[in-house]
Amino acid sequence: MMEYKVKSGSPEKQRSACLVVAVFKDQVLSPAASSINDATGRMISSLLKRGDISGECGNMLMLPQVSGIPAERVLLAGCGKANEFSIKKLLKVTDGVIRKLQQNKITEASLFLPELTIENSDIGTRIEQIVIQAGHSSYQSDSLKTDKKENKSRLQKITLFVPERSDLATGRQALLNGQAIAAGVKMARQLGDLPGNICTPTYLAEQAAEIATAFGMKIKVLNEKAMEKLSMGALLSVSRGSRQEARLIVLEHRGGSSKQAPIVLVGKGLTFDAGGISLKSSSGMDEMKYDMCGGASVLGTMLAIAEMNLPLNVVAIVPSSENLPDGDANKPGDIVTSMSGQTIEILNTDAEGRLILCDALTYAERFKPTTVIDIATLTGACVVALGAHASGLFSNDESLTEELVDAGNTSQDRVWPMPLWDEYDHQLKSNFADMANIGGSKAGAVTAACFLARYTENYNWAHLDIAGTAWLSGSKKGATGRPVRLLCEFLRSRASSA
Ligand code: BES
Ligand code: MN
Ligand code: ZN
Numbered sequence: 001m002m003e004y005k006v007k008s009g010s011p012e013k014q015r016s017a018c019l020v021v022a023v024f025k026d027q028v029l030s031p032a033a034s035s036i037n038d039a040t041g042r043m044i045s046s047l048l049k050r051g052d053i054s055g056e057c058g059n060m061l062m063l064p065q066v067s068g069i070p071a072e073r074v075l076l077a078g079c080g081k082a083n084e085f086s087i088k089k090l091l092k093v094t095d096g097v098i099r100k101l102q103q104n105k106i107t108e109a110s111l112f113l114p115e116l117t118i119e120n121s122d123i124g125t126r127i128e129q130i131v132i133q134a135g136h137s138s139y140q141s142d143s144l145k146t147d148k149k150e151n152k153s154r155l156q157k158i159t160l161f162v163p164e165r166s167d168l169a170t171g172r173q174a175l176l177n178g179q180a181i182a183a184g185v186k187m188a189r190q191l192g193d194l195p196g197n198i199c200t201p202t203y204l205a206e207q208a209a210e211i212a213t214a215f216g217m218k219i220k221v222l223n224e225k226a227m228e229k230l231s232m233g234a235l236l237s238v239s240r241g242s243r244q245e246a247r248l249i250v251l252e253h254r255g256g257s258s259k260q261a262p263i264v265l266v267g268k269g270l271t272f273d274a275g276g277i278s279l280k281s282s283s284g285m286d287e288m289k290y291d292m293c294g295g296a297s298v299l300g301t302m303l304a305i306a307e308m309n310l311p312l313n314v315v316a317i318v319p320s321s322e323n324l325p326d327g328d329a330n331k332p333g334d335i336v337t338s339m340s341g342q343t344i345e346i347l348n349t350d351a352e353g354r355l356i357l358c359d360a361l362t363y364a365e366r367f368k369p370t371t372v373i374d375i376a377t378l379t380g381a382c383v384v385a386l387g388a389h390a391s392g393l394f395s396n397d398e399s400l401t402e403e404l405v406d407a408g409n410t411s412q413d414r415v416w417p418m419p420l421w422d423e424y425d426h427q428l429k430s431n432f433a434d435m436a437n438i439g440g441s442k443a444g445a446v447t448a449a450c451f452l453a454r455y456t457e458n459y460n461w462a463h464l465d466i467a468g469t470a471w472l473s474g475s476k477k478g479a480t481g482r483p484v485r486l487l488c489e490f491l492r493s494r495a496s497s498a
Contacts, residue, residue, distance in 0.1 A: 002138060004131060004179065005159045005170040007110075011069075012039035016110040016159070018062075018073040020097050023048060024082040031163065032112030033076070040068040044076065053078055057089050058069075060100045071110070075100060086120055088412060090126060091133045098137035099154050108157040108318035114171065115163045123167050124174035127160055129412075131178025132485065134158060135186060139203035141193050141478050145421035178306055181488050182496035184304030185481035192471060192479025196289045197270030201247040201320035204269050204292065207251045208299055208318065215253075215306035222248035232359040234338040235319055238352045240275055241329025242322035248360065249295075249318040251302055255311045256498060261370040263494065265302075265487065266360045268322030268353050268376035269295030276323050276349030277331050284473070291353070293479060294375035295320060301487040308488075312495040315367050316410035319360040323352040335433045337364065340455055345433035353378045354437060354451045361455040371400060372456060375464045375483065381444030383468035390416040391483055392465035394449035400462050404490060413482055415464060418446055425450040 011019055021029035029037055037292045038046040043066065047053055053061040059078030065072050079085055094113065101109050114126050128265040138155060142148045162171045191199060193206065205221045212219035224245050225414050227236055232248070239246035249269070252262075270291035274280060281287065295318035302316045330336075330349045339344050339362040344355065353376050364372050382392045390408075393415040395401045401417050408414040424446045427439030435454065439447025449463050469482045 002134065002155065003157045004175055006127065006162060006168060006175050007159055008162050008165050008168060011035050011161070013039070013070065014110050015070045015161060016072070016108065018075055018101060018106050018109040019071045020075045020077055020109055020111045020113065022077050022079045022113060022116055023055050024055060024079050024085070024092070026081070027055070028082045030056055030112065030113055033160070036069060036074060040066055047076070048431040056080060058059070058092050058096045060096050062100060062104060073106070075109070077089060077113070078138050079116065085116055087118060087121060087125070087209050089116065089361045090116065091412060093228065094133040095137045098134050098155065102138065105153045107153065107155055109155065110159045110161060111474045112161045114160050116420065122170070123162060124170045127171050127174040127392070128178035128181070130160065131175055132175070132185065135182030136481070139186060139189060143190070146279045151365060175400065176297065180304045180307035181485060183307060184300035184484045184488065187303050188293065188296040188300030188481040188484050189479040190194055192293045194289070196322070199289070199292065200244045200271050201269065201322070202244065204271065204295060204318060204320050205247045205249050208251050208344065209493050211299060211303050211306065212251055217302070217306060218252040218254070220250040220262035222250070230339055230363070231337065232363075233336045233459060234341045234344060234355040235321065235359040237330050237334070237336040238323055238355050239321040241324045241326035244271070244322050246321040248363070249316070249320060251299070251316040253302055253306055253310070253312075253314045255305070255309060256313040256343055260498065262367050263491065264313045264315045264317060264364045264367055264369040264372045265298045266317045266319070266357060266364060266372060266374040267295035267298030268292065268357055268374070268378065269318040269387050270356065271320060271322055271349070273323045274325060276326050276329050278351060279325055280350060287471065287477070288478060290322065290471045291377050293377050294466060297375055297466070297470070297482065297487065299469050300481065300484045301491070305491055310491060310495050312491060312498060315369070317360050317364055319356040321356055323349070338455070342435065342454065343433040345430040345436045347436045347440045351437045351448070354448055358455040365458055369459050372459050372461045373464065373487070374452065375466055375487070377467045377470050378465045379448045379467055382465040385418070385445055386416055388468050388472065391469045392445050393417045393462060394420050394446070394453070394465070396420065396453060397460040397462070400460055403493070404462055404486070407490035407493060408486050411485040413489075414487035415486065418449065419445070420450055420453050425453070466498055
Protein backbone atom coordinates (compact mmCIF):
# COMPACT_ATOMS: atom_id res chain seq x y z
CA MET A 1 0.00 0.00 0.00
CA MET A 2 1.34 3.36 -1.03
CA GLU A 3 1.10 6.10 1.58
CA TYR A 4 0.39 9.64 0.38
CA LYS A 5 0.54 13.09 1.93
CA VAL A 6 -0.36 16.50 0.58
CA LYS A 7 1.86 19.34 1.81
CA SER A 8 2.98 22.82 0.92
CA GLY A 9 6.46 24.19 1.39
CA SER A 10 9.65 25.24 -0.38
CA PRO A 11 11.49 22.49 -2.25
CA GLU A 12 14.94 23.72 -1.24
CA LYS A 13 14.03 23.19 2.43
CA GLN A 14 12.59 19.67 2.22
CA ARG A 15 14.29 16.66 3.72
CA SER A 16 13.46 13.85 1.36
CA ALA A 17 15.15 10.86 -0.28
CA CYS A 18 14.23 12.38 -3.63
CA LEU A 19 12.70 15.64 -4.81
CA VAL A 20 10.96 15.38 -8.15
CA VAL A 21 10.85 18.63 -10.10
CA ALA A 22 9.82 19.40 -13.66
CA VAL A 23 11.88 20.92 -16.44
CA PHE A 24 10.55 21.91 -19.83
CA LYS A 25 12.03 22.20 -23.27
CA ASP A 26 13.92 25.33 -24.28
CA GLN A 27 15.49 25.47 -20.81
CA VAL A 28 12.29 26.50 -19.07
CA LEU A 29 12.17 25.60 -15.37
CA SER A 30 9.11 24.83 -13.27
CA PRO A 31 8.77 26.94 -10.08
CA ALA A 32 10.22 24.12 -7.96
CA ALA A 33 13.09 23.50 -10.38
CA SER A 34 13.81 27.19 -10.30
CA SER A 35 14.03 27.24 -6.49
CA ILE A 36 16.40 24.25 -6.52
CA ASN A 37 18.39 25.93 -9.24
CA ASP A 38 18.86 29.03 -7.09
CA ALA A 39 19.82 26.99 -4.03
CA THR A 40 22.40 24.92 -5.90
CA GLY A 41 24.41 27.53 -7.77
CA ARG A 42 22.38 27.21 -10.97
CA MET A 43 23.09 23.50 -11.29
CA ILE A 44 19.91 22.72 -13.24
CA SER A 45 20.49 25.52 -15.73
CA SER A 46 23.95 24.23 -16.50
CA LEU A 47 22.73 20.65 -16.91
CA LEU A 48 20.11 21.87 -19.37
CA LYS A 49 22.67 23.94 -21.24
CA ARG A 50 25.07 21.01 -21.52
CA GLY A 51 22.21 18.88 -22.88
CA ASP A 52 22.28 16.34 -20.03
CA ILE A 53 18.50 16.53 -19.99
CA SER A 54 16.53 17.63 -23.02
CA GLY A 55 13.25 18.53 -21.35
CA GLU A 56 11.52 16.12 -23.75
CA CYS A 57 8.31 14.78 -22.24
CA GLY A 58 9.03 11.59 -20.29
CA ASN A 59 12.79 12.14 -20.19
CA MET A 60 14.23 11.61 -16.68
CA LEU A 61 17.54 12.54 -15.14
CA MET A 62 18.36 11.35 -11.64
CA LEU A 63 20.85 13.48 -9.74
CA PRO A 64 22.02 11.07 -7.05
CA GLN A 65 23.79 13.73 -5.02
CA VAL A 66 23.15 17.44 -4.69
CA SER A 67 24.78 19.99 -2.43
CA GLY A 68 23.10 23.09 -1.11
CA ILE A 69 19.79 21.45 -0.18
CA PRO A 70 18.79 18.94 2.52
CA ALA A 71 17.21 16.45 0.06
CA GLU A 72 19.39 13.47 -0.85
CA ARG A 73 18.56 13.35 -4.55
CA VAL A 74 16.77 15.33 -7.22
CA LEU A 75 14.92 13.75 -10.12
CA LEU A 76 14.51 16.09 -13.06
CA ALA A 77 11.39 15.16 -15.00
CA GLY A 78 11.19 16.36 -18.60
CA CYS A 79 7.72 17.66 -19.47
CA GLY A 80 8.01 18.86 -23.09
CA LYS A 81 7.10 22.38 -24.16
CA ALA A 82 5.76 24.40 -21.23
CA ASN A 83 2.82 25.86 -23.12
CA GLU A 84 1.82 22.44 -24.49
CA PHE A 85 1.64 20.66 -21.15
CA SER A 86 -1.54 18.58 -20.75
CA ILE A 87 -3.18 15.98 -18.49
CA LYS A 88 -2.04 13.30 -20.92
CA LYS A 89 1.55 14.47 -20.54
CA LEU A 90 1.17 14.71 -16.77
CA LEU A 91 0.23 11.02 -16.76
CA LYS A 92 3.20 10.12 -18.94
CA VAL A 93 5.58 12.06 -16.71
CA THR A 94 4.12 10.53 -13.55
CA ASP A 95 4.57 7.08 -15.05
CA GLY A 96 8.19 7.86 -15.89
CA VAL A 97 8.81 9.24 -12.41
CA ILE A 98 7.35 6.24 -10.59
CA ARG A 99 9.32 3.80 -12.74
CA LYS A 100 12.54 5.72 -12.27
CA LEU A 101 12.07 5.87 -8.49
CA GLN A 102 11.44 2.15 -8.42
CA GLN A 103 14.45 1.35 -10.60
CA ASN A 104 16.56 3.30 -8.15
CA LYS A 105 14.93 1.51 -5.19
CA ILE A 106 13.87 4.80 -3.66
CA THR A 107 11.19 4.19 -1.04
CA GLU A 108 10.09 7.78 -0.38
CA ALA A 109 9.80 10.84 -2.64
CA SER A 110 8.44 14.39 -2.74
CA LEU A 111 6.70 15.27 -5.98
CA PHE A 112 6.52 18.90 -7.10
CA LEU A 113 4.24 18.03 -9.99
CA PRO A 114 0.80 19.35 -8.88
CA GLU A 115 2.05 22.92 -9.36
CA LEU A 116 2.37 22.47 -13.13
CA THR A 117 -0.44 24.46 -14.65
CA ILE A 118 -2.57 23.00 -17.42
CA GLU A 119 -5.31 24.75 -19.37
CA ASN A 120 -8.78 23.96 -18.05
CA SER A 121 -7.56 21.99 -15.04
CA ASP A 122 -7.49 22.80 -11.36
CA ILE A 123 -5.03 21.53 -8.80
CA GLY A 124 -7.51 18.94 -7.53
CA THR A 125 -7.80 17.34 -10.96
CA ARG A 126 -4.04 17.23 -11.31
CA ILE A 127 -3.53 15.63 -7.92
CA GLU A 128 -6.24 13.08 -8.58
CA GLN A 129 -4.71 12.14 -11.93
CA ILE A 130 -1.21 11.85 -10.46
CA VAL A 131 -2.50 9.54 -7.72
CA ILE A 132 -4.42 7.35 -10.17
CA GLN A 133 -1.38 7.11 -12.43
CA ALA A 134 1.00 6.41 -9.54
CA GLY A 135 -1.23 3.52 -8.49
CA HIS A 136 -1.23 2.25 -12.06
CA SER A 137 2.52 2.50 -12.52
CA SER A 138 3.35 0.78 -9.25
CA TYR A 139 0.98 -2.15 -9.84
CA GLN A 140 2.72 -5.53 -9.56
CA SER A 141 1.27 -8.66 -11.14
CA ASP A 142 3.42 -11.04 -9.12
CA SER A 143 0.86 -12.21 -6.55
CA LEU A 144 1.29 -15.80 -7.76
CA LYS A 145 5.08 -15.72 -8.09
CA THR A 146 7.13 -17.31 -5.32
CA ASP A 147 9.91 -14.71 -5.48
CA LYS A 148 7.88 -11.54 -5.13
CA LYS A 149 9.72 -8.24 -5.29
CA GLU A 150 10.54 -7.37 -1.74
CA ASN A 151 8.20 -4.90 -0.17
CA LYS A 152 10.96 -3.09 1.64
CA SER A 153 12.63 -1.89 -1.55
CA ARG A 154 9.36 -0.71 -3.09
CA LEU A 155 8.27 2.88 -3.28
CA GLN A 156 6.12 3.32 -0.18
CA LYS A 157 5.57 6.96 0.48
CA ILE A 158 4.79 9.86 -1.83
CA THR A 159 4.37 13.45 -0.72
CA LEU A 160 2.55 15.71 -3.16
CA PHE A 161 3.48 19.36 -2.84
CA VAL A 162 0.98 22.09 -3.63
CA PRO A 163 2.10 25.68 -4.23
CA GLU A 164 -0.16 27.43 -1.69
CA ARG A 165 -1.41 26.54 1.78
CA SER A 166 -4.86 27.43 0.47
CA ASP A 167 -4.58 24.46 -1.94
CA LEU A 168 -4.24 21.95 0.90
CA ALA A 169 -7.92 21.26 1.49
CA THR A 170 -8.69 20.77 -2.22
CA GLY A 171 -5.54 18.69 -2.55
CA ARG A 172 -6.44 16.35 0.29
CA GLN A 173 -9.94 15.77 -1.02
CA ALA A 174 -8.51 15.09 -4.50
CA LEU A 175 -6.05 12.67 -2.95
CA LEU A 176 -8.89 10.68 -1.38
CA ASN A 177 -10.80 10.56 -4.67
CA GLY A 178 -7.68 9.55 -6.57
CA GLN A 179 -6.96 6.79 -4.08
CA ALA A 180 -10.52 5.49 -4.33
CA ILE A 181 -10.39 5.35 -8.12
CA ALA A 182 -6.90 3.84 -8.04
CA ALA A 183 -8.18 1.12 -5.69
CA GLY A 184 -11.02 0.36 -8.10
CA VAL A 185 -8.63 0.15 -11.05
CA LYS A 186 -6.31 -2.09 -9.04
CA MET A 187 -9.11 -4.44 -8.11
CA ALA A 188 -10.22 -4.73 -11.75
CA ARG A 189 -6.65 -5.47 -12.81
CA GLN A 190 -6.04 -8.04 -10.11
CA LEU A 191 -9.25 -9.91 -10.90
CA GLY A 192 -8.47 -9.74 -14.62
CA ASP A 193 -4.96 -11.08 -14.23
CA LEU A 194 -6.06 -14.04 -12.10
CA PRO A 195 -6.25 -17.28 -14.09
CA GLY A 196 -9.49 -19.07 -14.87
CA ASN A 197 -8.77 -21.88 -12.43
CA ILE A 198 -8.75 -19.40 -9.54
CA CYS A 199 -11.09 -16.66 -10.74
CA THR A 200 -14.26 -18.72 -11.25
CA PRO A 201 -17.85 -17.44 -11.10
CA THR A 202 -17.96 -18.47 -7.44
CA TYR A 203 -14.74 -16.58 -6.76
CA LEU A 204 -16.06 -13.42 -8.44
CA ALA A 205 -19.18 -13.64 -6.28
CA GLU A 206 -17.00 -13.98 -3.17
CA GLN A 207 -15.06 -10.88 -4.14
CA ALA A 208 -18.30 -8.96 -4.61
CA ALA A 209 -19.43 -10.18 -1.19
CA GLU A 210 -16.23 -8.80 0.33
CA ILE A 211 -16.95 -5.37 -1.13
CA ALA A 212 -20.49 -5.61 0.20
CA THR A 213 -19.26 -6.46 3.69
CA ALA A 214 -16.58 -3.76 3.70
CA PHE A 215 -19.06 -1.02 2.76
CA GLY A 216 -22.33 -2.35 4.11
CA MET A 217 -23.82 -2.79 0.66
CA LYS A 218 -26.72 -5.06 -0.23
CA ILE A 219 -25.70 -8.12 -2.24
CA LYS A 220 -27.59 -10.96 -3.83
CA VAL A 221 -25.94 -13.88 -5.62
CA LEU A 222 -28.21 -16.02 -7.77
CA ASN A 223 -27.19 -19.64 -8.38
CA GLU A 224 -28.32 -21.70 -11.36
CA LYS A 225 -31.45 -22.87 -9.60
CA ALA A 226 -32.53 -19.30 -8.99
CA MET A 227 -31.76 -18.46 -12.62
CA GLU A 228 -33.93 -21.35 -13.75
CA LYS A 229 -36.83 -19.94 -11.75
CA LEU A 230 -36.37 -16.68 -13.66
CA SER A 231 -36.20 -18.54 -16.99
CA MET A 232 -32.74 -17.26 -17.83
CA GLY A 233 -32.42 -19.80 -20.61
CA ALA A 234 -29.73 -17.94 -22.55
CA LEU A 235 -27.36 -17.47 -19.62
CA LEU A 236 -27.87 -21.02 -18.37
CA SER A 237 -27.23 -22.49 -21.81
CA VAL A 238 -23.69 -21.07 -21.81
CA SER A 239 -22.93 -22.56 -18.41
CA ARG A 240 -24.18 -26.05 -19.28
CA GLY A 241 -20.80 -27.13 -20.64
CA SER A 242 -18.98 -26.10 -17.47
CA ARG A 243 -18.44 -27.85 -14.14
CA GLN A 244 -18.33 -24.48 -12.42
CA GLU A 245 -21.80 -23.25 -11.54
CA ALA A 246 -22.82 -19.93 -13.04
CA ARG A 247 -23.55 -16.95 -10.81
CA LEU A 248 -25.52 -13.75 -11.24
CA ILE A 249 -24.04 -11.18 -8.88
CA VAL A 250 -26.19 -8.20 -7.85
CA LEU A 251 -24.50 -5.55 -5.72
CA GLU A 252 -26.19 -2.29 -4.70
CA HIS A 253 -24.68 1.04 -3.73
CA ARG A 254 -27.46 3.16 -2.28
CA GLY A 255 -25.84 6.56 -1.91
CA GLY A 256 -28.75 8.59 -3.26
CA SER A 257 -32.23 9.18 -1.93
CA SER A 258 -34.55 6.18 -1.85
CA LYS A 259 -36.72 7.79 -4.54
CA GLN A 260 -33.86 8.25 -7.00
CA ALA A 261 -33.91 5.71 -9.87
CA PRO A 262 -30.62 3.82 -10.03
CA ILE A 263 -28.00 3.55 -12.73
CA VAL A 264 -27.38 -0.12 -13.49
CA LEU A 265 -23.96 -1.37 -14.58
CA VAL A 266 -23.92 -4.81 -16.19
CA GLY A 267 -20.50 -6.44 -16.61
CA LYS A 268 -19.68 -9.56 -18.61
CA GLY A 269 -18.09 -12.01 -16.18
CA LEU A 270 -17.07 -14.89 -18.45
CA THR A 271 -14.23 -16.34 -16.37
CA PHE A 272 -12.83 -18.41 -19.24
CA ASP A 273 -13.93 -18.40 -22.86
CA ALA A 274 -12.68 -21.44 -24.80
CA GLY A 275 -15.45 -20.82 -27.32
CA GLY A 276 -17.41 -23.96 -26.40
CA ILE A 277 -18.12 -26.45 -29.21
CA SER A 278 -17.18 -23.67 -31.66
CA LEU A 279 -13.76 -23.99 -30.08
CA LYS A 280 -11.26 -21.16 -30.39
CA SER A 281 -7.83 -21.83 -31.86
CA SER A 282 -5.20 -22.51 -29.23
CA SER A 283 -2.78 -19.67 -29.85
CA GLY A 284 -3.29 -16.95 -27.28
CA MET A 285 -6.29 -18.71 -25.79
CA ASP A 286 -4.90 -18.07 -22.29
CA GLU A 287 -5.96 -14.45 -22.79
CA MET A 288 -9.57 -15.53 -22.65
CA LYS A 289 -9.17 -15.52 -18.87
CA TYR A 290 -9.68 -11.77 -19.41
CA ASP A 291 -13.22 -12.34 -20.66
CA MET A 292 -14.50 -11.33 -17.21
CA CYS A 293 -12.89 -7.88 -17.35
CA GLY A 294 -16.26 -6.18 -17.87
CA GLY A 295 -17.50 -7.71 -14.63
CA ALA A 296 -14.23 -6.86 -12.89
CA SER A 297 -14.47 -3.24 -14.01
CA VAL A 298 -18.00 -3.03 -12.63
CA LEU A 299 -16.87 -4.42 -9.26
CA GLY A 300 -13.86 -2.09 -9.23
CA THR A 301 -16.13 0.85 -9.96
CA MET A 302 -18.46 -0.15 -7.11
CA LEU A 303 -15.48 -0.27 -4.76
CA ALA A 304 -14.35 3.19 -5.89
CA ILE A 305 -17.74 4.89 -5.61
CA ALA A 306 -18.39 3.29 -2.23
CA GLU A 307 -15.05 4.59 -1.01
CA MET A 308 -15.90 8.04 -2.38
CA ASN A 309 -19.32 7.86 -0.76
CA LEU A 310 -20.89 8.93 -4.03
CA PRO A 311 -24.43 10.28 -3.46
CA LEU A 312 -26.02 8.17 -6.17
CA ASN A 313 -27.85 4.86 -6.46
CA VAL A 314 -25.89 2.35 -8.52
CA VAL A 315 -26.66 -1.33 -9.05
CA ALA A 316 -24.02 -3.72 -10.38
CA ILE A 317 -25.10 -6.90 -12.16
CA VAL A 318 -22.44 -9.41 -13.16
CA PRO A 319 -23.53 -12.53 -15.03
CA SER A 320 -20.69 -14.99 -14.60
CA SER A 321 -19.99 -18.31 -16.28
CA GLU A 322 -17.38 -20.33 -18.14
CA ASN A 323 -17.70 -21.21 -21.83
CA LEU A 324 -16.23 -24.68 -22.44
CA PRO A 325 -16.76 -27.60 -24.80
CA ASP A 326 -18.50 -30.59 -23.20
CA GLY A 327 -20.98 -33.35 -23.97
CA ASP A 328 -23.72 -31.18 -22.51
CA ALA A 329 -22.52 -27.87 -23.96
CA ASN A 330 -24.45 -25.64 -26.36
CA LYS A 331 -24.26 -26.94 -29.94
CA PRO A 332 -24.44 -24.88 -33.12
CA GLY A 333 -28.09 -24.80 -34.16
CA ASP A 334 -29.44 -25.12 -30.62
CA ILE A 335 -32.34 -22.79 -29.89
CA VAL A 336 -32.77 -21.33 -26.42
CA THR A 337 -35.38 -19.07 -24.84
CA SER A 338 -34.11 -15.98 -23.05
CA MET A 339 -35.68 -14.50 -19.92
CA SER A 340 -37.34 -11.87 -22.15
CA GLY A 341 -39.19 -14.66 -23.98
CA GLN A 342 -37.34 -14.07 -27.24
CA THR A 343 -35.82 -17.20 -28.80
CA ILE A 344 -32.23 -17.40 -30.03
CA GLU A 345 -30.62 -19.74 -32.51
CA ILE A 346 -27.05 -20.34 -31.39
CA LEU A 347 -25.16 -20.53 -34.67
CA ASN A 348 -21.81 -20.06 -32.99
CA THR A 349 -21.27 -21.10 -29.36
CA ASP A 350 -18.35 -18.66 -29.15
CA ALA A 351 -20.77 -15.73 -29.35
CA GLU A 352 -21.65 -16.43 -25.70
CA GLY A 353 -21.15 -13.00 -24.18
CA ARG A 354 -24.40 -11.66 -25.63
CA LEU A 355 -26.20 -14.77 -24.34
CA ILE A 356 -25.23 -14.20 -20.73
CA LEU A 357 -25.70 -10.44 -21.06
CA CYS A 358 -29.18 -10.50 -22.58
CA ASP A 359 -30.68 -12.20 -19.53
CA ALA A 360 -28.82 -9.86 -17.19
CA LEU A 361 -30.15 -6.89 -19.19
CA THR A 362 -33.70 -8.17 -18.87
CA TYR A 363 -33.15 -8.71 -15.14
CA ALA A 364 -31.99 -5.06 -14.91
CA GLU A 365 -35.54 -3.90 -15.71
CA ARG A 366 -36.71 -4.76 -12.20
CA PHE A 367 -34.65 -1.90 -10.79
CA LYS A 368 -36.59 0.62 -12.89
CA PRO A 369 -33.28 2.18 -13.90
CA THR A 370 -32.74 5.66 -15.27
CA THR A 371 -29.80 4.33 -17.30
CA VAL A 372 -28.21 0.94 -17.95
CA ILE A 373 -24.63 0.55 -19.15
CA ASP A 374 -23.17 -2.82 -20.01
CA ILE A 375 -19.44 -3.40 -20.23
CA ALA A 376 -18.12 -6.43 -22.08
CA THR A 377 -15.13 -7.93 -23.85
CA LEU A 378 -17.64 -8.78 -26.51
CA THR A 379 -16.04 -9.04 -29.95
CA GLY A 380 -12.70 -9.52 -31.65
CA ALA A 381 -14.19 -7.28 -34.36
CA CYS A 382 -14.10 -4.32 -31.98
CA VAL A 383 -10.36 -4.86 -31.53
CA VAL A 384 -10.02 -4.67 -35.32
CA ALA A 385 -12.15 -1.52 -35.47
CA LEU A 386 -10.69 0.56 -32.64
CA GLY A 387 -7.58 -1.22 -31.40
CA ALA A 388 -6.41 -0.60 -27.86
CA HIS A 389 -7.08 3.14 -27.77
CA ALA A 390 -10.83 3.49 -27.48
CA SER A 391 -13.60 1.24 -26.24
CA GLY A 392 -16.53 0.87 -28.63
CA LEU A 393 -19.63 2.81 -27.57
CA PHE A 394 -23.15 1.94 -28.69
CA SER A 395 -26.25 3.59 -27.31
CA ASN A 396 -29.96 4.07 -27.92
CA ASP A 397 -29.76 7.58 -26.44
CA GLU A 398 -27.86 10.52 -27.89
CA SER A 399 -27.32 12.50 -24.72
CA LEU A 400 -26.02 9.38 -22.95
CA THR A 401 -23.56 8.95 -25.82
CA GLU A 402 -22.38 12.49 -25.32
CA GLU A 403 -22.02 12.06 -21.56
CA LEU A 404 -19.89 8.96 -22.00
CA VAL A 405 -17.68 10.51 -24.68
CA ASP A 406 -17.13 13.52 -22.39
CA ALA A 407 -16.38 11.32 -19.37
CA GLY A 408 -13.93 9.37 -21.49
CA ASN A 409 -12.09 12.51 -22.54
CA THR A 410 -11.96 13.88 -19.01
CA SER A 411 -10.73 10.61 -17.51
CA GLN A 412 -8.31 9.79 -20.34
CA ASP A 413 -10.19 6.48 -20.71
CA ARG A 414 -11.78 7.09 -24.06
CA VAL A 415 -14.74 5.63 -25.94
CA TRP A 416 -15.85 6.13 -29.53
CA PRO A 417 -19.44 5.97 -30.86
CA MET A 418 -20.51 3.29 -33.31
CA PRO A 419 -23.87 2.85 -35.10
CA LEU A 420 -26.87 0.67 -34.21
CA TRP A 421 -28.72 0.88 -37.53
CA ASP A 422 -31.54 -1.40 -38.68
CA GLU A 423 -29.44 -2.54 -41.63
CA TYR A 424 -27.03 -4.13 -39.18
CA ASP A 425 -29.79 -5.55 -37.00
CA HIS A 426 -31.19 -7.36 -40.05
CA GLN A 427 -28.01 -9.43 -40.19
CA LEU A 428 -29.27 -11.27 -37.08
CA LYS A 429 -32.16 -12.90 -38.94
CA SER A 430 -32.71 -16.59 -38.21
CA ASN A 431 -34.87 -19.01 -40.19
CA PHE A 432 -35.94 -20.83 -37.03
CA ALA A 433 -35.83 -18.47 -34.06
CA ASP A 434 -36.48 -14.79 -33.28
CA MET A 435 -32.82 -14.08 -33.92
CA ALA A 436 -29.48 -15.74 -34.48
CA ASN A 437 -26.65 -15.09 -32.02
CA ILE A 438 -24.30 -14.02 -34.82
CA GLY A 439 -24.66 -11.61 -37.73
CA GLY A 440 -22.19 -12.92 -40.27
CA SER A 441 -18.62 -11.92 -40.97
CA LYS A 442 -19.15 -8.17 -41.42
CA ALA A 443 -19.39 -5.51 -38.70
CA GLY A 444 -19.19 -8.04 -35.88
CA ALA A 445 -18.93 -5.44 -33.12
CA VAL A 446 -22.06 -3.70 -34.41
CA THR A 447 -24.20 -6.80 -34.88
CA ALA A 448 -23.27 -7.95 -31.36
CA ALA A 449 -24.46 -4.59 -30.03
CA CYS A 450 -27.64 -4.85 -32.16
CA PHE A 451 -28.31 -8.20 -30.51
CA LEU A 452 -28.12 -6.56 -27.06
CA ALA A 453 -30.27 -3.65 -28.27
CA ARG A 454 -33.15 -6.10 -28.67
CA TYR A 455 -33.13 -6.57 -24.89
CA THR A 456 -32.77 -2.95 -23.86
CA GLU A 457 -35.70 -1.22 -25.52
CA ASN A 458 -37.35 -0.33 -22.21
CA TYR A 459 -34.64 1.99 -20.88
CA ASN A 460 -31.79 4.33 -21.80
CA TRP A 461 -28.87 2.09 -22.51
CA ALA A 462 -25.26 2.11 -23.59
CA HIS A 463 -22.96 -0.78 -24.39
CA LEU A 464 -19.18 -0.55 -24.09
CA ASP A 465 -17.19 -3.13 -26.04
CA ILE A 466 -13.88 -3.27 -24.17
CA ALA A 467 -12.37 -6.23 -26.06
CA GLY A 468 -9.47 -4.07 -27.24
CA THR A 469 -8.95 -1.95 -24.14
CA ALA A 470 -9.36 -4.26 -21.11
CA TRP A 471 -5.94 -5.87 -21.35
CA LEU A 472 -2.61 -5.68 -23.15
CA SER A 473 -0.96 -8.60 -24.95
CA GLY A 474 2.63 -9.55 -25.63
CA SER A 475 5.42 -8.71 -23.20
CA LYS A 476 3.15 -6.19 -21.48
CA LYS A 477 0.42 -8.79 -21.02
CA GLY A 478 -1.88 -7.69 -18.23
CA ALA A 479 -5.21 -6.16 -17.37
CA THR A 480 -5.53 -2.38 -17.75
CA GLY A 481 -8.42 -1.78 -15.37
CA ARG A 482 -10.31 0.00 -18.12
CA PRO A 483 -12.95 1.38 -18.09
CA VAL A 484 -13.05 1.96 -14.31
CA ARG A 485 -11.79 5.53 -14.68
CA LEU A 486 -14.41 6.28 -17.34
CA LEU A 487 -17.25 4.82 -15.27
CA CYS A 488 -16.16 6.67 -12.12
CA GLU A 489 -16.04 9.93 -14.03
CA PHE A 490 -19.44 9.30 -15.62
CA LEU A 491 -21.03 8.46 -12.26
CA ARG A 492 -19.41 11.40 -10.55
CA SER A 493 -20.78 13.83 -13.06
CA ARG A 494 -24.20 12.18 -12.73
CA ALA A 495 -23.96 12.59 -8.96
CA SER A 496 -23.09 16.26 -9.26
CA SER A 497 -26.05 16.91 -11.55
CA ALA A 498 -28.51 14.79 -9.53
N1 BES B 1 -14.74 -13.00 -25.65
C1 BES B 1 -14.84 -13.06 -27.07
C2 BES B 1 -14.45 -11.74 -27.73
C3 BES B 1 -12.98 -11.45 -27.85
C4 BES B 1 -12.20 -12.10 -28.78
C5 BES B 1 -12.41 -10.47 -27.08
C6 BES B 1 -10.87 -11.78 -28.90
C7 BES B 1 -11.09 -10.14 -27.21
C8 BES B 1 -10.31 -10.80 -28.11
C9 BES B 1 -16.28 -13.36 -27.48
O1 BES B 1 -16.95 -14.21 -26.64
C10 BES B 1 -16.19 -14.03 -28.80
O2 BES B 1 -15.66 -15.11 -28.86
N2 BES B 1 -16.71 -13.38 -29.82
C11 BES B 1 -16.65 -13.91 -31.14
C12 BES B 1 -17.97 -13.62 -31.79
C13 BES B 1 -18.14 -14.29 -33.12
C14 BES B 1 -18.24 -15.79 -32.93
C15 BES B 1 -19.37 -13.77 -33.78
C16 BES B 1 -15.51 -13.20 -31.86
O3 BES B 1 -15.31 -12.00 -31.68
O4 BES B 1 -14.79 -13.88 -32.60
MN1 MN C 1 -16.63 -16.23 -27.13
ZN1 ZN D 1 -16.36 -14.25 -24.71
